Amino acid sequence: MKILVLLSQVPDTTARIAFTNDNTQYDASGVIFIVNPYDEWYALVRALELKEATGAGSVTTLTVGGADTDATIRKGLAIGADEAVRVDAQPTDAMQVAQQIAAYAKDKGFDLILAGKETIDHNGGQVGAMVAELLDLPYVPLASKLDVAGTAATVERDVPGGVEVLEVALPLVIGASKGMAEQRIPNMRGIMAARTKPLNVVPAAASEDVAKTVKFELPPAKGAVKMIPAEDAGQLIQLLHSEAKVI
Amino acid sequence: MSTIVFIDTRGEKIPKAAQEAVTFASQLGGNVTAVTFGDGQALESLGAQGASKVIVARGVKVVEGQQLTKLVCDIAQKENANTIVCVNDATGKAVAPRVAARLKAGHVAGVTAMPEGGLFRRNVFSGKARAFVEVSSAVKVLSLSPNSIPVAKGDGTATVEDYSGDLGTARITVKEVRKAGSGIPLPEAERVVSAGRGLKGPENWAGVEELADILNAATACSRPVADMHWRPHHEHVGQTGVAIRPNLYIAIGISGAIQHLAGVNQSKVICVINNDPEAPFFKAADYGIVGDAFEVLPKLIEAAKKLNDER
Numbered sequence: 001m002k003i004l005v006l007l008s009q010v011p012d013t014t015a016r017i018a019f020t021n022d023n024t025q026y027d028a029s030g031v032i033f034i035v036n037p038y039d040e041w042y043a044l045v046r047a048l049e050l051k052e053a054t055g056a057g058s059v060t061t062l063t064v065g066g067a068d069t070d071a072t073i074r075k076g077l078a079i080g081a082d083e084a085v086r087v088d089a090q091p092t093d094a095m096q097v098a099q100q101i102a103a104y105a106k107d108k109g110f111d112l113i114l115a116g117k118e119t120i121d122h123n124g125g126q127v128g129a130m131v132a133e134l135l136d137l138p139y140v141p142l143a144s145k146l147d148v149a150g151t152a153a154t155v156e157r158d159v160p161g162g163v164e165v166l167e168v169a170l171p172l173v174i175g176a177s178k179g180m181a182e183q184r185i186p187n188m189r190g191i192m193a194a195r196t197k198p199l200n201v202v203p204a205a206a207s208e209d210v211a212k213t214v215k216f217e218l219p220p221a222k223g224a225v226k227m228i229p230a231e232d233a234g235q236l237i238q239l240l241h242s243e244a245k246v247i
Numbered sequence: 248m249s250t251i252v253f254i255d256t257r258g259e260k261i262p263k264a265a266q267e268a269v270t271f272a273s274q275l276g277g278n279v280t281a282v283t284f285g286d287g288q289a290l291e292s293l294g295a296q297g298a299s300k301v302i303v304a305r306g307v308k309v310v311e312g313q314q315l316t317k318l319v320c321d322i323a324q325k326e327n328a329n330t331i332v333c334v335n336d337a338t339g340k341a342v343a344p345r346v347a348a349r350l351k352a353g354h355v356a357g358v359t360a361m362p363e364g365g366l367f368r369r370n371v372f373s374g375k376a377r378a379f380v381e382v383s384s385a386v387k388v389l390s391l392s393p394n395s396i397p398v399a400k401g402d403g404t405a406t407v408e409d410y411s412g413d414l415g416t417a418r419i420t421v422k423e424v425r426k427a428g429s430g431i432p433l434p435e436a437e438r439v440v441s442a443g444r445g446l447k448g449p450e451n452w453a454g455v456e457e458l459a460d461i462l463n464a465a466t467a468c469s470r471p472v473a474d475m476h477w478r479p480h481h482e483h484v485g486q487t488g489v490a491i492r493p494n495l496y497i498a499i500g501i502s503g504a505i506q507h508l509a510g511v512n513q514s515k516v517i518c519v520i521n522n523d524p525e526a527p528f529f530k531a532a533d534y535g536i537v538g539d540a541f542e543v544l545p546k547l548i549e550a551a552k553k554l555n556d557e558r
Contacts, residue, residue, distance in 0.1 A: 011372075013486055013487075013505070013506050013509075014505055014506075017372045017375040017376050019376070037487055038487070041487075093353070094344065094354065094356070095347065095348065095351075095353065095354065098344075098348060120372070120373055120486055120487070120509075121371060121372055122371055122378075123356070123357065123369075123370065123371055123372075123373060123490070124356040124357070125340050125344075125356060126343075126344035126347070126354055126356050127344075128344075129312065129340065129341065129342075129343075129344035129345050129348070130344045130345065130347065130348040130354075132312070132345065133313075133316065133344070133345035133348035133349055134348050136313075138312065138313060138418045138419050139312050139341065139345070140312075140341070140419070141337065141340040141341050142337055142340065144480065144481075154422075157337070158337065158481055159310075159337045159338075159424075160336065160337060160432030160434065160435065161426060161432045162424060162425050162426040163424070163425045163481075164309075164310075164421050164423070164424050164425075165421070165422045165423040165424070165425070166419050166420065166421055166422065167419075167420045167422050168418060168419050168420070169418065175340070178473075178480050178483065178487060178488060179480045208351060209383065210347075210351065210352060210353035210354075210382065210383055210384040211353030211354060211355060211380055211381070211382045211383070211384075212380065212381050212383065213371075213378045213379065213380050213381075214366060214379055214380070214381045215366075215378070215379045216371070216376050216377065216378050216379070217376065217377050217379075218375075218376055218377075219374070219375075219376070219377060219512070219513075222530075222531060222532075222533070223533070225519075225529050225530070225532045225533060225534065225535045226533065226534050226535070227534075227535050227536070227537070228534060228535070228536050229536075230536055230537060230538025230539070230542060230543055233520075233536055233538065233542075233543040233546035233547055233550070234546045234547065234549060234550030234553075235550075236518060236534055236536060236547060236550070237547060237550035237551050237553075237554055238550065238554070239534060240495065240516065240518070240534070241554055244495070244516045244533065244534075246438065246494045246495040246515065246516050247438065247462055247495060247551075247554070
């Protein structure tokens with residue numbers, strides 16, 4: 001089975017969020033970048049498990065970004081991907097990224113394309129679905145379980161109030177969420193091997209700019225917390241009713 | 248100006264998120280056509296939120312992204328729509344980005360307010376910041392976050408039509424649906440009672456469930472609790488779990504790590520109950536109680552019962 005895993009680079013989960021250039025750009029100074037957790041923990045690890053289960057096939061990672069993403073890409077190789085591809089373009093919008101990915105993947109015959117359900121910086125959750133549409137493939141968002149038998153995949157998808165069990169023929173695109181796999185920490189052998197695994201840089205394809213983030217802002221600061229003594233805890237319910245008016 | 252709203256109305260009641268999306272569409276101005284699928288009831292009532300017409304593809308029973316994309320694009324073309332509104336939920340995520348890719352339209356995922364100066368506001372960095380997005384394509388696709396705007400209650404009635412076009416063969420089959428209890432789905436809950444490691448073990452959740460039940464709230468938990476399998480994964484709220492924005496969030500025995508806050512900081516009112524006065528969550532809270540969860544919870548339950556009895 002030939003699997004493609006989409007890896008995004010994002011600021012570390014504890015990174016300070018600030019903006020520069022008149023609030024038009026994320027301030028990356030001093031920020032540590034990581035592989036988007038959904039891409040790494042769930043999509044990549046599940047891809048590796050599926051390959052290991054059959055003992056055949058390959059896992060390729062694909063990242064759209066500049067040379068500054070190479071260290072992040074090597075992390076994916078250290079965890080166990082066979083090879084990595086970087087499309088040499090600065091990501092600006094989900095559509096542009098999806099068009100780059102689709103242009104690369106369209107003739108490669110991947111059986112499965114796995115991505116995290118969203119990135120933890122832009123939280124859009126759009127790229128997987130857009131790639132699927134551009135390649136005319138089915139797409140399952142919020143997938144918490146994935147199994148493949150022959151040419152059919154069984155996927156569990158989180159829906160309001162429960163879980164749906166789906167059957168879909170390969171090839172397809174998956175948006176992986178929590179539950180699909182357990183995080184793997186790369187070992188020394190993996191880290192050493194990653195240094196010599198192929199990281200192919202391909203030129204950007206044509207793409208369209210249809211949406212653009214023009215500015216950022218931080219949410220308004222919270223007012224002071226109102227403390228209630230533990231022995232009068234019931235008073236909280238009264239305040240939520242009469243003051244905050246939420247119950 | 249013509250707007251299409253794609254909503255999931257399966258089941259007996261039209262979900263609040265669907266009513267919000269129709270309200271949003273009609274407040275943008277112009278004619279509003281709602282598009283839906285499955286066995287929805289009382290669809291004409293969407294007129295109250297401003298829809299003039301509802302088109303329903305009764306033959307599609309499940310969320311099959313490709314069929315639904317075809318449905319939305321077909322109607323958008325017939326109605327000459329320049330805006331397509333979806334809900335940013337499990338159904339919308341399977342359809343909205345596909346529609347955008349098909350129409351080469353800019354998509355704003357998770358819009359949280361009416362546009363200002365042509366810019367659409369959305370949350371980024373898991374709620375730690377907001378972004379303002381400009382869409383330059385002729386057609387716009389906007390996915391509205393649940394709980395973002397109040398539902399309009401007018402007295403209009405929409406006409407309801409069955410969709411008769413050909414949507415092709417379904418490539419996704421639903422084999423089974425497993426309900427996760429009768430509880431309120433987390434992403435659309437208006438009130439949420441959540442608990443963390445401070446509860447010491449899964450056997451101690453009865454109080455949390457009882458309080459949630461009395462307040463008509465959904466239950467949630469922190470990441471360690473889900474990882475230890477004290478509670479199901481779908482209850483995990485936070486940066487790597489579900490992000491929620493209820494009117495009321497009560498956190499019991501959760502210290503408030505930055506990753507947890509990222510998933511809940513959009514809540515309108517946050518109450519924190521923790522025995523550690525230094526817990527970082529208090530800094531993000533509106534109301535706080537320093538105390539033992541096992542002493543505080545019974546008092547909250549008693550007061551909430553009393554309030555319910557008085558109403």
